[in-house]
Amino acid sequence: MISRRLVLFLLFITVVSPLVLFTERLGTFTTSSANEGFGEEISTVSFGSETDKLNAVQQESPNKVKEPIGIVYLENSGESLLKSKENLVENDSSLGNTGEHKSRVLSAADDDVQSGGNTSEGGDHIEQVTTKSNENAHIEQVTDQVEREKDENGEESDEAAEINEESKALEEKKVNEDVTSGDKEENKEEVATVHVLPTVQKVEQTAETTPVEMQEEKRKEGPRGRGSRKVIDERQSNPPPMPDFRVRQMRDQLIRARVYQSLGPIRNNPHFIRELRLRVREVQRALGDATRDSQLPRNANDKTKAMEQTLAKAKQIQDDCSTVVKKLRAILQSTEEQLRAHKKQAMFLTQLAAKTLPKGLHCLPLRLSTEYYSLNSSQREFPNQEKLEDAKLYHYALFSDNILAASVVVNSTITHAKEPEKHVFHVVTDKLNYAAMRMWFLANPPGKATIQVQSVDEFTWLNASYSPVLKQLGSSSMIDYYFRTHRANSDSNLKFRNPKYLSILNHLRFYLPEIFPKLQKVLFLDDDIVVRKDLSALWAIDMKGMINGAVETCQESFHRFDRYLNFSNPLIAKNFNPRACGWAYGMNMFDLEEWKKQKITEVYHSWQKLNHDRQLWKLGTLPPGLITFWKRTFPLDKSWHVLGLGYNPNVDQKEIEHAAVIHYNGNMKPWLEIGMPRYRHYWSKHVDYDQVYLRECNINP
Template sequence: MNAFLLLAAADDFLQDPSSSSLTLNPDARALNLLPQESSTAIKEPLGIVYSENSTQSTETEKARRTRQLNEESNGINSNDNRSNPIIRQVTHEHKKSEKLKVSLLTEPKQERQSGEKKPAKAKRIQPDVVADARVRQMKDQLIRARVYLSLSATRTNAHFIRELRVRMKEVQKALGDATKDSDLHKNAFDKLRAMEQTLAKGKQIQDDCTAVVKKLRAIIHSTEEQLIVHKKQTLFLTHLTAKTVPKGLHCLPLRLSADYHSLNSSAQQFLNEEKLQDPKLFHYALFSDNVLATAVVVNSTVSNAKDSSKHVFHIVTDRLNYAAMRMWFLANPPGNATMEVQNVEEFTWLNASYSPVLQQLASRKMIDYYFKSHHGELDPNLKFRNPKYLSIMNHLRFYLPEIFPKLNKVVFLDDDIVVQKDLSGLWALDMKGKVNGAVETCGESFHRFDRYLNFSNPLIAKNFDPHACGWAYGMNVFDLEEWKKQNITGIYHRWQNLNEERELWKLGTLPPGLITFYKRVFPLEKSWHVLGLGYNPNVKEKEIERAAVIHYNGNLKPWLEIGIAKFRGYWSRFVDYDQAYMRECNMNP
């Protein structure tokens, strides 16, 4: 309040003379009698500050006031001025007012001076423009309209209902598939305004807010249920799409197989077969029934190899794709690398009496689990219903010493990976007695043991740590000498027998892999193997560029239309779309 009064005083006396020019008689006792005066005697405040630019009339007024003060102060002792606290207070207020006035007079000058040198730039506050504001408004109108259609008060008004239905059709037509305001037709605003007027009529007819709130809650509940259903359908269709074979990939093995069987026996053989059992070379194990995916793995590995003549690829496939796989690499030899293609059904040692998993895969329970219809039922572990788990191809990784009895070390590669750097350094690793060299995935919660194993089972809880760090299949170094010493295959068979009823884990190869190689994994540097390109669109580009191997694990494979577009280029650059078989099957990037 005091500050406000001082400011008001400053404004009132802006034109008064400056106090700097005020001179008093030395004998004068100014202001000593001021507290004794009546309110009518004080015509102007005493805390006056005068302007520096005084005029002649101002000087005259100053002299008159000085004489008046001198006359009123005659006969008063000057010591009273010091002893009277009221006078001291008035004088103090006078000084404060003086300082305030000076500041009020000088600040505008400083602003004008600075303003002349540097003109002030007006800051424009740009309001946030919502690109789809009108689209949202129209969608909201449709929701409100549906509410009015279902309310009893408005339903009985035939004229209003008829008008509302017409407006809804107009808005729906104007809205179309627009996602932002720029997509709307020019007359969309007119339709929006007309609908708003109709809705205003509905509000007048139905003024009971309780009924509207109940209806909106019902709509929200219904929408949430529909969302859950659609999510389930999306999940099912995604898994279904991942299981299907595109037309081009179906055509390719058919043409390759036909040409392979037209060759004479000598033309069906690969070169450099003497290198297949040489432990000094770099050997890769690749188990797949996808010709094109296998070709990308081999091409990318050879393209980045320092010396491709030292690299040997051992491919195992099924009977259906055996001829096609051989024909592809006969027609497209990968540089100086050595190739071998085997048929899994020719492994006579791999039978149900030796492998418990083969016995389980052929059981009626397992077949029913995959092929029996489940009406109105959605398995929460839908991914485990993929028929690939019925194939022994998926379990060959647990029989590497039997498949390659003369080799000491093998690098296992999945068919959904791309090699970006030379991998020969993997054979020089000292794995310190471990069997499996792999990239650990502790940063990913779904690669902890408790996400794959049933720790409610005492057998699992007793033998394993639920928070143990998992690791990734896809690019693994296996020391086959240590494998044999530690009887890894026997450990695998034991746990498979214990899991006959699928009480320890669901299907797949990672859970038994985590168990079989528990405390037998040598952790590799993460840049050797980067995962997630088949399900995670947020994998960083720097990680991809730095990786020796990138892995499209997940359902969104790069050869499928549902694959993540921005990651497909890393895979497709190793596909020769000008190759004759690719053109014949109309396969394009």
């Protein structure tokens, strides 16, 4: 019994007494929280009047850690947010150098908040600012940052300039709002709205960031007006993927594999070399002729990954970078040499294709000539021959041996003519195509228009004793120059030796007054043009005593005189300006009356005699034309004649649509397979491919 009492007594002492004592201690427990339990300083716990330190937590004095406070905004207050920030920064200087983050400058003492005193005392805790003042502070802050950027760099950077423009826009916006608001702003009630602003901390951080960081911050939190700029920046940072990215990657892998195959350590590893060759064949089969990622097979990605793994193994086997670099340089040099050879070959083949007559166009004149000679004499005559010398009508001169091309010129002109019955076409061809040309227009008459087909052999006055160019074209040296291909001293540029320049048809344009003695004006047209508008207005243009009306081509640097004439010759250098503006053949209005008065044909003959050894110019009829009509050319508006459809794939589409005449000058003629598909339809729509002769010769669009 005694022992039982002893046990109960000890139990009371060891268990119940501590509980009673600890409960009494809790009665004196107090905290220093300013936020009703959640703002308690963990590092300090008070019991009564004593302050016990927790050794596990780094200690801070109560004066250093302060509660983040709110800022009250009053709409009509005159203070700015920037000044508020400066005051808070000054107050923060009293906290000492503790290395704490700058966001703590907006804190206040716990006992100040708990006491419920006036938080505006000293201007340290609550700042009253207006919404407009917020904008002013933002403008001042950004402007100061731009000025600092300008002082540091000596000039405004692009980012700083952009930010400066934005700040000016905000200032203008504020001024406009002040003007429009008027007295209405003065009579508003002052409504204070308390905002707990973590963004105030961002304002202070912005003052210490670079203009680029400020710009990024404004993009994230700026007004809706900057949304479009944000979209543009996102597009610039995330450019759209290239449509041939994987194709290029696979080609690069093949190049790298070829390099590794040629290196010694790789060749000495037969097992790996078999694996590498297998991967090369797989990638080659997957790549095929694809030029875009969408053309690749589904397993292309797997083949690319497998090749990349094999190349990684090769890199481990051959770790000598200098050897790989040397091999790549050798491949690069070899590729450049091959490229030069291919370019030279491509130029030769292009010139050859331009000189070659397609099979269908060779068949057509044979078929037409056979049909023509089966007609009787009465069926071989054209109607309306009385109009051929009527000077009041619109006369065209067309010199060509291409039947299909000549028909397109006539058809396109008549299609767009307002009064087709007033248009007269004078077609001159050679003896070989004379019958075929006549038969074509007999079978396909040009509507109400009048047509005449002549042979150059009918001009008996045009002979070698009269024309120096005819004498030169018939000389053995000229024929040898145009046709030689393997001589060591032959001209490297094939275009200077095109045999078409041996044809007298190409030089008839210098004898227009002799061919049409009773006409006053003639519009000369090449056979590689297409007419898109009515041309009758050209006859009403006053050329102010000039002889040749043409469109100038000096907007392109290679259409200057120095590109056609040899200015190293003193005769050329003395008489002409190398930077003079060139003009184009193809659509030219010639005043034959002025031609005769100024004796232009004699001028042409004199220069041709001086160029008997081809030391003044080499190519075609444009150089002697530039010389003959020097200071005698009237510039027409460029919309009359648009050039380049035979060599330039980037002719402006708007210029084509507004052009009266489009010209396929160059080697890529629309009737050849090498013609550019982009421009061919302008020409082909004037060809009736259902015509019986075209079907028989298998001429298709």
